[in-house]
Amino acid sequence: MNRADLHTHTTASDGLHRPAENVRMAAEAGLAAIGITDHDTVAGLEEAREAAKAYGIEVVPGVEISTARDGQDIHILGFYADDRDPVFLERLASQRRVRDSRNELIVAKLNELGVSLTWEAVLDAAGRDRGPDETVGRPHIAEALHRMGAVESVQEAFDRYLAEGRPAYVLPPRIAPADAIAWIHEAGGAAVVAHPGLYGADAAVEALLRDGGADGVEAYHSDHTAEDEERYAAMARRFGAVATGGSDFHGARKGRVYHGPIGWRTAGAAVVTELKSRASHHRAKATGAASRDDGGTASD
Ligand code: AMP
Ligand code: ZN
Ligand code: FE
Ligand code: FE
Numbered sequence: 001m002n003r004a005d006l007h008t009h010t011t012a013s014d015g016l017h018r019p020a021e022n023v024r025m026a027a028e029a030g031l032a033a034i035g036i037t038d039h040d041t042v043a044g045l046e047e048a049r050e051a052a053k054a055y056g057i058e059v060v061p062g063v064e065i066s067t068a069r070d071g072q073d074i075h076i077l078g079f080y081a082d083d084r085d086p087v088f089l090e091r092l093a094s095q096r097r098v099r100d101s102r103n104e105l106i107v108a109k110l111n112e113l114g115v116s117l118t119w120e121a122v123l124d125a126a127g128r129d130r131g132p133d134e135t136v137g138r139p140h141i142a143e144a145l146h147r148m149g150a151v152e153s154v155q156e157a158f159d160r161y162l163a164e165g166r167p168a169y170v171l172p173p174r175i176a177p178a179d180a181i182a183w184i185h186e187a188g189g190a191a192v193v194a195h196p197g198l199y200g201a202d203a204a205v206e207a208l209l210r211d212g213g214a215d216g217v218e219a220y221h222s223d224h225t226a227e228d229e230e231r232y233a234a235m236a237r238r239f240g241a242v243a244t245g246g247s248d249f250h251g252a253r254k255g256r257v258y259h260g261p262i263g264w265r266t267a268g269a270a271v272v273t274e275l276k277s278r279a280s281h282h283r284a285k286a287t288g289a290a291s292r293d294d295g296g297t298a299s300d
Contacts, residue, residue: 003266004033006060006275007077007194007218007246011127012036012044013064014137016251019044020051022262027055029263033272035079035246037062040095042083043133060272064194065183066095068174069204073164074193076180077218077244080279081189088187095175096135102172103136109168110141110161115150117141138162139250139258154253178212185213188283190275192216192244197228202235209239215278220245220267222260242274243267 008022009015015022019036026034036048036059045061052059063078081088103122110117125144126136142157151157161168181191191214196205208214219232220243236243245267248259 002032002269003030003263004035004058004060004269004272005029005031005246005249005263005266006033006035006062006079006244006271007037007064007221007265008034008249008262009038009064009251010036010044010048011134012041012131013038013135014126014139014250016253019048022249023048023051023055023057023059025262027057029261031057031263031266032269033058033060034262035060035062035077037064037077037246039064039135039137040066040092040099041133041135042081042089042092043131045083058272060275063092063184065092065180066099066174067177067180068171069177069201071171072199072201073171073174074177074199074204075195076177076184076214077192077194078180078184078187078189079192079275080283081184081187082283085187088183091183093133096133098172098174099135099137102170103141105170105172106138106141106162106168109170110145113161113167115145115161115168117144117148117150121148143253154258155256177208177214181208181213185282186286188279188286190215190242190278190282192218192242192275194218195221195223195248196232196235197221197224202231205232206235206239209235209241214241216242216244216275218246219243220265222247222264224265242271242278244271244275 010019048059065076067074121144126140142154145151145157184191233243245265247264249262250258
């Protein structure tokens with residue numbers, strides 16, 4: 001077996017396990033590689049890379065960037081972007097500022113609805129030892145609602161309050177999917193449209209592959225049906241794009257694994273090679289553009 005799970009979350013965002021634990025679980029599942037794709041942060045990558053040495057598997061460095069199109073959340077995965085690029089890091093920091101103020105608005109809406117949740121309770125649910133680059137997300141708010149007894153499960157918190165269309169849902173001013181794709185490319189990474197089956201907007205996904213510069217689409221995902229998988233694999237072939245796959249593992253609460261366990265959806269080794277090659281193409285272009293900006297060797 002030579003498979004890679006290219007979509008997992010850690011405690012750097014709303015996952016329940018530390019990056020090193022995800023790597024260990026991937027090794028135990030017999031995977032050759034694991035992608036670490038936290039929401040709007042690369043804070044988990046260093047620990048994951050360190051752990052990967054001990055467990056003898058490969059880490060595919062990633063990120064999952066929150067964007068919106070026509071009032072709907074669209075997630076863009078970035079693979080092999082330079083996680084020390086200061087411009088990229090500042091862009092991710094700006095995403096986290098938007099996220100923080102959105103989170104406050106969600107808490108305010110809940111308070112208006114008569115649910116007396118505090119921000120401190122959300123931070124408690126997220127775990128107090130969070131680093132400054134780690135993100136807080138709706139699953140933490142859901143967990144806090146559960147702990148205070150306002151709902152009977154994390155799922156109920158989404159269904160009653162936090163999901164799109166529910167009364168405490170807030171869509172903050174977000175960048176467009178094409179912006180996230182450009183950020184990833186400028187940082188020398190490959191950009192992939194995450195879980196397209198959750199959007200009900202195939203024409204928009206096609207447009208991102210055709211004109212938006214996306215390198216691939218996440219055809220295989222824990223929340224996709226078999227028909228979704230076939231449809232997006234075919235879409236990838238049609239546009240000469242990469243078809244990636246991953247579980248979107250977030251850990252388990254009370255025995256219920258959100259999205260899927262590590263290894264539940266995977267991609268083959270050729271997909272990892274293709275992502276690397278596309279990333280190095282973008283990196284070469286980005287470096288070329290930077291050296292031209294510096295007045296460096298341009299055209300001879
Ligand atoms: P955020 O980035 O803070 O908006 O949180 C997004 C995360 O919330 C996703 O990665 C999912 O794990 C989780 N999530 C989003 N919508 C739902 C839903 N309807 N039910 C359960 N979990 C959800
Ligand atoms: Zn998440
Ligand atoms: Fe996502
Ligand atoms: Fe995700």
